Amino acid sequence: MRRKTSLVLLALAVFFAALSPLLRWYAFPRLAKIPANQYQDMVLEAKDATLIDYNDGMKAKKVPKVTIVQTLKGNVEASEEIEKTAGKDVVVWDGLSYVVGPDGKMVSKIPERYIFDAHTQDPVHATGESVDGDPVKRVGIEFKWPFLTEKRDYQYFDAQARTSAPIHYRGTQNFRGVDVYYFEQTIPWTKVPFPKTMPVQGITPASLAKTGTTRWYTTVRKFWVEPLTGAPVYGEELHKEELRGGTLLGGRDKVTVFAGDVKMREDYIRHTVDLVKSNRTLVLLMTSYLPWGFLSLGLLLLALSLWLEARSRRPAATKVEEPEPVTA
Numbered sequence: 001m002r003r004k005t006s007l008v009l010l011a012l013a014v015f016f017a018a019l020s021p022l023l024r025w026y027a028f029p030r031l032a033k034i035p036a037n038q039y040q041d042m043v044l045e046a047k048d049a050t051l052i053d054y055n056d057g058m059k060a061k062k063v064p065k066v067t068i069v070q071t072l073k074g075n076v077e078a079s080e081e082i083e084k085t086a087g088k089d090v091v092v093w094d095g096l097s098y099v100v101g102p103d104g105k106m107v108s109k110i111p112e113r114y115i116f117d118a119h120t121q122d123p124v125h126a127t128g129e130s131v132d133g134d135p136v137k138r139v140g141i142e143f144k145w146p147f148l149t150e151k152r153d154y155q156y157f158d159a160q161a162r163t164s165a166p167i168h169y170r171g172t173q174n175f176r177g178v179d180v181y182y183f184e185q186t187i188p189w190t191k192v193p194f195p196k197t198m199p200v201q202g203i204t205p206a207s208l209a210k211t212g213t214t215r216w217y218t219t220v221r222k223f224w225v226e227p228l229t230g231a232p233v234y235g236e237e238l239h240k241e242e243l244r245g246g247t248l249l250g251g252r253d254k255v256t257v258f259a260g261d262v263k264m265r266e267d268y269i270r271h272t273v274d275l276v277k278s279n280r281t282l283v284l285l286m287t288s289y290l291p292w293g294f295l296s297l298g299l300l301l302l303a304l305s306l307w308l309e310a311r312s313r314r315p316a317a318t319k320v321e322e323p324e325p326v327t328a
């Protein structure tokens with residue numbers, strides 16, 4: 001009976017020991033993915049910002065606050081269509097960056113379609129990939145880092161410039177109880193297109209081009225990223241935009257369109273940190289808790305199996321009978 005039990009325990013030990021690396025290196029890369037129907041929004045604010053007033057001689061003025069609302073909506077129908085030819089799990093995010101001035105009026109809105117691999121977050125090039133209606137071909141990541149983010153630089157796509165540039169790993173920090181990697185990217189002054197939708201009736205990118213006035217942009221982009229999930233828990237930008245040259249400025253060399261330190265609003269910070277902590281536990285379960293738990297269980301079962309096998313092989317003690325006394 002002990003030998004049969006020992007063999008069963010040995011089989012279980014082999015099973016759990018083999019399951020440990022399979023779960024980490026085979027199952028996790030295939031199971032961990034961004035859902036195609038995910039929806040998220042984010043509100044950022046730039047307090048004490050500088051904003052152009054188109055109705056007052058296009059002068060730059062100090063304003064108490066500029067609000068940026070960013071939404072990302074998963075387009076399931078589009079992702080399923082692309083998956084037919086891509087041969088992989090694909091996520092399509094339809095995004096919108098909507099900027100509102102202190103009076104509640106629209107300053108700019110830029111739609112965007114981001115298509116990427118659901119598992120690796122690498123871009124997938126397909127029809128519809130665009131920024132503000134302009135076709136683009138992304139290189140590198142945008143919005144989200146890969147699962148199990150590494151301590152290294154990544155290529156990050158800049159929607160304003162329509163190009164990618166390195167975003168540098170600057171160290172590990174603790175942000176509200178979560179260990180995060182800090183990344184920073186600087187986009188130098190770059191000539192960028194005008195938004196298709198302008199805040200002034202009758203003004204279009206085509207009409208602005210005729211004046212010879214151009215739009216320039218620079219930013220310092222900062223992200224604090226939880227490495228297991230690859231999700232930013234916080235972000236901010238030191239953002240500046242200018243109009244330069246042309247007849248539109250009435251002889252001025254340049255005018256500030258917008259300048260401010262854009263930060264996530266406090267309630268969205270709390271929500272994001274709580275959400276990331278929850279998702280982090282799920283990733284840890286697949287990459288650490290279960291693999292190490294199964295390996296430890298396998299070793300324990302192996303030790304128990306060997307112990308029972310040794311007990312079964314031990315010779316049974318024989319009873320020695322004492323000689324009976326000799327009687328006459």
